Amino acid sequence: MISEKSKEIIGNYIMNYNSFDIEGMVKLLHKEIIFRNFTNGEMNTETRGIQEFRELAEKSSKIFSSRRQTVIDYSAIDDKAEVQIEYEATLAVNLPNGLKSGDNIQLKGKSIFGLYEGKISLIEDYS
Template sequence: MIREESRKIIEQYVEAYNSFDIEGMVNLLHEDIVFQNFSGGEMNVETKGIQPFRELAQQSTAMFSSRRQKITHFENADDKIAVHVDYEAIVAIDLPNGLKAGDKIELKGTSLFQMEHGRIIRIEDHS
């Protein structure tokens, strides 16, 4: 069973993410946060620590004019919490992967969260 406290922290994190509230996101993280992004089964981004995470989050805000993760459901995944999301975003700038400003991205993904001492210590985004 997922602890209510952990669920609320994750919901606050997603709300801050959707609002481009970087400090709101960072305030929920453990100082040793590890963030990894996987696309098609391959890791394409990794940060370790608060400052590298903050820098990545600031860079990503410039890439999207809007973005929204909608949590569809939570489930236990070993020592992590799997959060299934529907994701939508509008690209703000032309990107190296061929997406152009104004393009819409829609996908389903799963984020794995690990908690330590009431803070998020690990996030793995899978799409």
């Protein structure tokens, strides 16, 4: 079972993510935060520590004119929270894969959150 406090921390992180509030996101992170992004089962991004996370967050925030993660469900996996997510975004730039500025993206995926000392210490995004 996931504690209400953990849900609150994760919810605040997602709210800050949706509003491009990088400082708000970073305040919720443990100094040793590990972030990983997986697409089609393969890890394509990893950061370690707040500075690397902040740099990635600032870079990726410029790619979208809007973005929204919506939590569909929470479940506990060992000592972590697994969050089912619906994601939608509008691109602000053209991407090398052929997507163009103004295109909309819609994905379903999940995020795994680990918490330590009342802060988010692990985020793994899967899409």
